[in-house]
Amino acid sequence: MTADDVVIQPALFEYFRLEVGEENNVVEDAISAYIHKSWDELFGMERGEIEAFQLQALKTRFDSLAPGLKRLKSKADRAKIASIHTLTDVVPLLFDHTEYKSYPLSLLEKNRFDLLTRWFDDLTSVDLSGISVAHCGGIDEWLDTLESHTALRPNHTTGTSGKLSFIPRTTLERDLYFKAYTKNYEGFGEQPGFKLGGDGVRVPVIYPSVRHGRYIAQTLIGMLAEQVAPSPDQLYTQSSGSLSADLASLAGRIRVAQAKGELSNLHLSDAMRAKMRAYFEELERRPEEMSAFFESMARELQGERVFVISQASYLFKATLKAEELGMSNIFSADSFGSAGGGGKDIILPDDWKQRVSAFTGINQWASSYAMTEITGTMPMCEFGHYHIQPLHIPFLLDPNSGECLPRNGRRTGRFAFYDLMPQTYWGGFITGDEVTIEWDSPCPCGRKGAYAVGQIERYSSKVTGDDKITCAATVDNTDASLQALLG
Amino acid sequence: MTTYVKIPLIIRGEIIEDYDIEHRDRSGESTLLTPDVSKYSAQLLSDNSQSLMDLYDISYDDIVEFLCALGQRLDLDHNPYWREAFEQSKRISNLSDAVMEFYYRGATRVFNKAAIDEIVENRLGGSRYLESWVSHKLIDGRTLSLRALGARAIHVIAGNLPGVAMSTVMRSALTRSDTIIKLPSNDPLTALAIVRTMIDMAPDHPLTKHFSAAYWKGGDEKVEEKIYQPQFIEKIVAWGGLNSVKHITKYLQPGIDLITLDPKSSTSLIGSEVFSSESTMREVARRAAADMGGLDQEACLNARVMYLESGTDAEGIERANKFGKYLYEALQQLPSTISNGPKRFDPALKAEINSVIDLADWYRVYADEQGLEKGAVIVSQLGEAVDFSALLSGRVGNIVPVDAIDDALDNFSAYTQTVGIYPDSLKTRIRTRAALCGGQMITSLGYATRASGAGPQDAIEPIRRMCKWIADSTCDPLSVPGPWMHPSEYS
Numbered sequence: 001m002t003a004d005d006v007v008i009q010p011a012l013f014e015y016f017r018l019e020v021g022e023e024n025n026v027v028e029d030a031i032s033a034y035i036h037k038s039w040d041e042l043f044g045m046e047r048g049e050i051e052a053f054q055l056q057a058l059k060t061r062f063d064s065l066a067p068g069l070k071r072l073k074s075k076a077d078r079a080k081i082a083s084i085h086t087l088t089d090v091v092p093l094l095f096d097h098t099e100y101k102s103y104p105l106s107l108l109e110k111n112r113f114d115l116l117t118r119w120f121d122d123l124t125s126v127d128l129s130g131i132s133v134a135h136c137g138g139i140d141e142w143l144d145t146l147e148s149h150t151a152l153r154p155n156h157t158t159g160t161s162g163k164l165s166f167i168p169r170t171t172l173e174r175d176l177y178f179k180a181y182t183k184n185y186e187g188f189g190e191q192p193g194f195k196l197g198g199d200g201v202r203v204p205v206i207y208p209s210v211r212h213g214r215y216i217a218q219t220l221i222g223m224l225a226e227q228v229a230p231s232p233d234q235l236y237t238q239s240s241g242s243l244s245a246d247l248a249s250l251a252g253r254i255r256v257a258q259a260k261g262e263l264s265n266l267h268l269s270d271a272m273r274a275k276m277r278a279y280f281e282e283l284e285r286r287p288e289e290m291s292a293f294f295e296s297m298a299r300e301l302q303g304e305r306v307f308v309i310s311q312a313s314y315l316f317k318a319t320l321k322a323e324e325l326g327m328s329n330i331f332s333a334d335s336f337g338s339a340g341g342g343g344k345d346i347i348l349p350d351d352w353k354q355r356v357s358a359f360t361g362i363n364q365w366a367s368s369y370a371m372t373e374i375t376g377t378m379p380m381c382e383f384g385h386y387h388i389q390p391l392h393i394p395f396l397l398d399p400n401s402g403e404c405l406p407r408n409g410r411r412t413g414r415f416a417f418y419d420l421m422p423q424t425y426w427g428g429f430i431t432g433d434e435v436t437i438e439w440d441s442p443c444p445c446g447r448k449g450a451y452a453v454g455q456i457e458r459y460s461s462k463v464t465g466d467d468k469i470t471c472a473a474t475v476d477n478t479d480a481s482l483q484a485l486l487g
Numbered sequence: 488m489t490t491y492v493k494i495p496l497i498i499r500g501e502i503i504e505d506y507d508i509e510h511r512d513r514s515g516e517s518t519l520l521t522p523d524v525s526k527y528s529a530q531l532l533s534d535n536s537q538s539l540m541d542l543y544d545i546s547y548d549d550i551v552e553f554l555c556a557l558g559q560r561l562d563l564d565h566n567p568y569w570r571e572a573f574e575q576s577k578r579i580s581n582l583s584d585a586v587m588e589f590y591y592r593g594a595t596r597v598f599n600k601a602a603i604d605e606i607v608e609n610r611l612g613g614s615r616y617l618e619s620w621v622s623h624k625l626i627d628g629r630t631l632s633l634r635a636l637g638a639r640a641i642h643v644i645a646g647n648l649p650g651v652a653m654s655t656v657m658r659s660a661l662t663r664s665d666t667i668i669k670l671p672s673n674d675p676l677t678a679l680a681i682v683r684t685m686i687d688m689a690p691d692h693p694l695t696k697h698f699s700a701a702y703w704k705g706g707d708e709k710v711e712e713k714i715y716q717p718q719f720i721e722k723i724v725a726w727g728g729l730n731s732v733k734h735i736t737k738y739l740q741p742g743i744d745l746i747t748l749d750p751k752s753s754t755s756l757i758g759s760e761v762f763s764s765e766s767t768m769r770e771v772a773r774r775a776a777a778d779m780g781g782l783d784q785e786a787c788l789n790a791r792v793m794y795l796e797s798g799t800d801a802e803g804i805e806r807a808n809k810f811g812k813y814l815y816e817a818l819q820q821l822p823s824t825i826s827n828g829p830k831r832f833d834p835a836l837k838a839e840i841n842s843v844i845d846l847a848d849w850y851r852v853y854a855d856e857q858g859l860e861k862g863a864v865i866v867s868q869l870g871e872a873v874d875f876s877a878l879l880s881g882r883v884g885n886i887v888p889v890d891a892i893d894d895a896l897d898n899f900s901a902y903t904q905t906v907g908i909y910p911d912s913l914k915t916r917i918r919t920r921a922a923l924c925g926g927q928m929i930t931s932l933g934y935a936t937r938a939s940g941a942g943p944q945d946a947i948e949p950i951r952r953m954c955k956w957i958a959d960s961t962c963d964p965l966s967v968p969g970p971w972m973h974p975s976e977y978s
Binding site for chain 1: 831832834837838839841842843844845846849869871873874875897898900
């Protein structure tokens, strides 16, 4: 089967037909609609079938986005790429993680949101040219303004350098993201599963984080409150506050100034200093308050079917406390959860999962590999492999040269992907993760297609983890305390 | 394929090859095999300060003679240790092979009588404080005799340039120190090769008997909590940044003197005189290229962010862009023994540059069309340094246009090291303020990578600080009344 033989069917599920404001005229297209197919269908596709679909879809994405996305267009011109003929043609056009934060940091310091808007405009097909942002006094206000005039619902990250990346998602991509997220709970083959949210399963949700904000987790919380919790007040967060992008950015700027040895050049107003102190204190306090939060949840929702989403380290700390108090099997046995991330403050023992299950009573935990920049996840199967769905085109790059490694056998490299779901921004992205992909040998779980095996490690932690001394100042060896600045 | 590199432990002339620990090296291609240093800590540490006395049986001239003979033996073609160190450094280091070879063929430039004498003359006022008690009469009548004595020291050295190992050995020998060199993972063999050469050359020489070299993973508490104790160690000379110094600071207590040579970043100040003619622009670009690209920009003294007094209006930015283009061209013309481009271009920097390369309103990037491997010059169009300035390496410089060159001083900090300035008249005018703002070594533009060992380092005097400066007061009650005496006894 070749790419030209593939006809991409429009979505059959009208219920899920996703639209953004008419003025932007973005509706879910036939490619994005693949997300509504069942796992059996998606992971039942043969490699040839997958790649034919991917190539056709990739051509569509490139052809429709390149003329309007200035950043993509210049990259394509520079690489002399006018059209896509093979999957790997897209590799020179994948965006580095720095692309979504390539603006000069000083624009934030000087409140030059007009220039920032122009920069952002080159990364999305949504037209931002007519929006006045002159009045904006901060990032939160700037993003509020963009959202009130367009379908944009951007996510931001903290980024490793401390500079915020802005991912120009719209309501469409937000909804696709959420659909792809809930898909983790659908079954494959004989495995039980269910449809989460909407007219499917609706249960109270426990999410020990901050309620509002524009990190991906906060977007998810908003969607869970609307789509999964029986009513929005049955979405339980540890704090009902908001994670301000301005504070996240300032924290980042402090780190950057530190790395450059220019901390003394930063001037904070007393109000900002106080906000910053509160922000850091809350960050510090959060793990401590976590056990109390879980305790109160255990009392309030005892015996109920719930959905728990938490960092593994938080859950385990709460478990330790619960073990002391002799609490166990708190929630009903058909509850389910997701425990992600290792957490830096605690080393989890081998039996952490069993002990968390014994405390909560939850036996069904979904695991997956994902990042802010990708729509959806790579679900983990019972053999511990992360399966890559056809809507994500995976690549492994040589970590030094950036060259694409052959897409066969079992290989390790820097993970990159083209995410076919987004329609209003470029889905090509290079991560900072070292991943091993098995391209050919099928997984015993029965899912077809490539999958990631073994540990996923960040290249940056590999580098800084080493014992290298040099006399030249670099970011990793000039990290110092914030206390002096915060007074 | 993993190759195994043996890193013996050397304790005062004895070579210990009891390898039972493996460490990954920087290249990821080889594994370092070392003895377990914690097993040998009792032997490594000397709690007998008098053991240094044998170093006072030899003269300054003997020491210089020893060092010069040592330098002769650090010969790439005949010394297998030196060759092995060179080969390993080529594998790990980002310096290009030709530049690396220039260093490994340059031992006699460091271990050289004229050069050593010059250092001693300029930094210690001659060898007399090393050789004898030097007496002065003070106004209260006493005779104050001063001597610079050696100490038991540990050097946590940097491995980005082999010169660090060479100068550590030279300074330690000159100051008659008992020296333990903590070898760096990015250059575990150079200092070791020097010490092994000493053992081959003169196994019983007092200097040989006072050099030890060991590799352990920095921060290994099992080793470090035993070593960093004031009854064993009087001085710690620590290269590197917060991460490497952090685990040392927790062992600091009275009795241990910490001398830090921390990471630095260097800069250039180029005055408007550069634009006086086309040929001046070209000439200044060549000098700036040497400061930026010499030593493949692997050293702290290399210029990274460079300030140019071009003006920041449209015309000024155009001037800056033109200079940026000349600078990139000059970079390609540098002699291959000082600059060849890095072996591995930092992928993180590559990502940053690729993300701004099309933002022409903010950054103008001069680089080869094929890629960044030959280096690059980024001219900031907004008059401020790139946000990723801490990553600048691999012969990538950032030109920041300013209206007045004095404005650049706002960006100086404690991390600023070398400041290359053009023209010299600007240097004379601005140097005091540049130094007060953080600049530590000031030089005519073009000579940043040619710093002389005869000067102070990073605005401190490491050689003086490696010594214990002992004062001996001789007082005769007839001329210096004692505090026990009543005024009637001496008035």
